[in-house]
Amino acid sequence: MTDQNHPEPVDAPARPSGDRTIDFGAGGSAPFGGLSIVGDGAPEATPLAGGPSVAVADGAPVETKVLIIGSGPAGLTAAIYAARANLEPVVVAGSAPGGQLMLTSEIENFPGFPEGIDGPELMNRFRAQAERFGTRFYDLDVDRVDLSTRPFRVWARGQEFVGQSVILATGASALWLNLESEQRLRGRGVSACATCDGFFFRDKEIAVVGGGDSAMEEANYLTRFASKVHLLHRRDGFRASKIMIDRTYANPKIEVHPNTVVAEVLGDAFMDGLRLRDARDGSERTVPMEGLFIAIGHRPNTEVFRDWLETDEQGYLTAHEHTASRIAGVFIAGDVADHRYRQAITAAGDGARAAIDAERWLEAEGIAEHATQTAW
Numbered sequence: 001m002t003d004q005n006h007p008e009p010v011d012a013p014a015r016p017s018g019d020r021t022i023d024f025g026a027g028g029s030a031p032f033g034g035l036s037i038v039g040d041g042a043p044e045a046t047p048l049a050g051g052p053s054v055a056v057a058d059g060a061p062v063e064t065k066v067l068i069i070g071s072g073p074a075g076l077t078a079a080i081y082a083a084r085a086n087l088e089p090v091v092v093a094g095s096a097p098g099g100q101l102m103l104t105s106e107i108e109n110f111p112g113f114p115e116g117i118d119g120p121e122l123m124n125r126f127r128a129q130a131e132r133f134g135t136r137f138y139d140l141d142v143d144r145v146d147l148s149t150r151p152f153r154v155w156a157r158g159q160e161f162v163g164q165s166v167i168l169a170t171g172a173s174a175l176w177l178n179l180e181s182e183q184r185l186r187g188r189g190v191s192a193c194a195t196c197d198g199f200f201f202r203d204k205e206i207a208v209v210g211g212g213d214s215a216m217e218e219a220n221y222l223t224r225f226a227s228k229v230h231l232l233h234r235r236d237g238f239r240a241s242k243i244m245i246d247r248t249y250a251n252p253k254i255e256v257h258p259n260t261v262v263a264e265v266l267g268d269a270f271m272d273g274l275r276l277r278d279a280r281d282g283s284e285r286t287v288p289m290e291g292l293f294i295a296i297g298h299r300p301n302t303e304v305f306r307d308w309l310e311t312d313e314q315g316y317l318t319a320h321e322h323t324a325s326r327i328a329g330v331f332i333a334g335d336v337a338d339h340r341y342r343q344a345i346t347a348a349g350d351g352a353r354a355a356i357d358a359e360r361w362l363e364a365e366g367i368a369e370h371a372t373q374t375a376w
């Protein structure tokens with residue numbers, strides 16, 4: 001439980017922070033790159049529309065024409081399109097469904113929401129729309145795939161899924177600094193999710209690491225709670241967009257510290273300070289600090305597919321023609337293949353493209369009837 005004065009968790013599993021990071025296993029705890037939550041004891045995120053996931057009843061393989069792995073904007077948009085084409089898609093959504101937007105505060109750039117919308121709420125709506133047209137969801141972690149023969153086979157926590165086509169939409173996960181002290185104090189003051197954990201830092205002095213839009217957005221969001229937010233960036237140029245930089249500098253509760261590297265997170269039961277290094281001269285100083293939010297980018301969740309599909313040097317899947325992978329019948333959508341745009345709207349667009357490509361392929365293979373005159 002949460003002490004009013006401390007962002008709790010004494011033990012990792014009990015942490016209140018909800019620091020949920022979808023992790024398809026790259027170096028994580030999942031055995032085969034299975035989708036898992038990094039950081040135990042995640043609190044209830046905003047409940048997803050449509051109630052609990054479909055239970056796995058008898059262990060028999062779940063068969064579908066379109067098997068979608070991942071439940072962020074790409075996977076759910078693919079589901080909406082495939083469902084409306086009567087392809088009865090199945091989504092293996094992971095045990096922390098909804099993707100990165102579940103960790104996001106207000107989304108201001110998703111068209112159709114002029115007032116902005118919370119990430120979890122947006123994903124609730126995506127999922128409700130997919131369910132409305134008959135998509136079946138399994139909130140399970142994928143741990144193995146076999147793309148060698150058709151139909152393709154996927155396993156998630158012992159349940160087998162069989163898909164005539166597969167859409168891979170597993171997204172990307174937040175990066176960490178990978179300091180021993182950072183990992184030890186995760187959930188004890190260190191977080192990668194301002195939306196989940198900001199509330200616990202009311203009237204506290206905290207820091208955000210990063211120089212991109214995520215860091216700026218999180219810093220601004222956290223000023224709703226914190227008495228002061230220090231933005232720490234390792235150099236003096238920012239990747240963030242001008243509007244976010246301007247907003248950050250204009251916020252009286254944010255102090256920007258360029259050329260500043262986190263050398264160590266200090267604290268025993270809870271974080272209570274930072275050892276900072278000046279990137280220019282290497283000098284160090286220690287500052288009291290009660291919270292640290294890491295917002296330094298993402299890595300693609302592709303571990304489980306790497307034996308089957310090509311990746312680029314950063315590990316992102318590469319599509320060959322439109323959304324098609326080099327394996328006929330396997331399609332790719334969203335951030336799992338995109339380190340350029342990485343937007344909810346572009347991922348959603350990718351999901352639509354992948355569903356259309358999958359349907360056309362199924363038709364060409366004689367697996368699905370041509371019935372999409374009005375589907376799109």
Ligand code: NDP
Pocket residue numbers: 108109176177209210211212213214215217234235237238239240241295296297298340341342343
């Ligand atoms: P970015 O890759 O854009 O930025 C990551 C930042 O973290 C960089 O400043 C980088 O520093 C820094 N960084 C990376 N690794 C480390 C490390 N080990 N130690 C310290 N600092 C590190 O990622 P974002 O998540 O910010 O943004 C991703 C995409 O999402 C962007 O396209 C962005 O525009 C978009 N986005 C849009 C939003 C909006 O429109 N409201 C909100 C959030 C994201 P360096 O610059 O030195 O490499």
